[in-house]
Amino acid sequence: MRFPDLEVLHFSYAVVQLNRLGWRHFIGNPNPVASTLMAKMDIARKDRPHVKLECLRMLVTLKLDRARMKMISGFIDTYLQLNSGEKTVFMQEAEKLSVREREAVMEIVTSWMQEGIKQGRKEGRKEGRKEGIEQGRLSGAQRIVLRLLTLRLGQLDEKLLNSVRSLSLAQIEALSEALLQFSSTADLEAWLAGNTAS
Secondary structure (H helix, E strand, O other): OOOOOOOOOOOOOOOOOHHHOEHHHHOOOOOHHHHHHHHHOEOOHHHHHHHHHHHHHHHHHOOOOHHHHHHHHHHHHHHOOOOHHHHHHHHHHHOOOOHHHHHHHHHHHHHHHHHHHHHHHHHHHHHOOHHHHHHHHHHHHHHHHHHHHHHHHOOOOHHHHHHHHOOOHHHHHHHHHHHHHOOOHHHHHHHHHHHOOO
């Protein structure tokens, strides 16, 4: 059956292929979509740590609410996952940021770590391997917390390193939040004294 009175609809839209766009063109753009989509653009392997840091640096300057910040940073972390070598470069680059930007970026990184710990616990219970996974998460969490402490306070002495390494997963999680307020090793020592059994 034909309907002569009906018009035929034609759709016309532009196709955007993110993998063909250069991420450098979007640096400094105050649009949250720019900081988000940079993670999916044409990125040379050597630039990956720098791009991830740039995405997060742009994100923290936008002053978004927590929910939007979490959603966008989660997208960035999902689509621009770094290997261990790239993570080292990322942390070295983060040290060059201003104190305010570095703290804001590290707060996002810390929240990813906490989310990973929670996810690891959930998966461990589901698969009946909680103890093994928790130990793996603890080891990974300790490495990240020790790296964040070194960025904030400088090189730690062996006694402090051993104290942090002896913490439980719950204590590591608490320390990952508390360390954002530390300004000296005295703050870390006070936290350890108040949060660990003698």
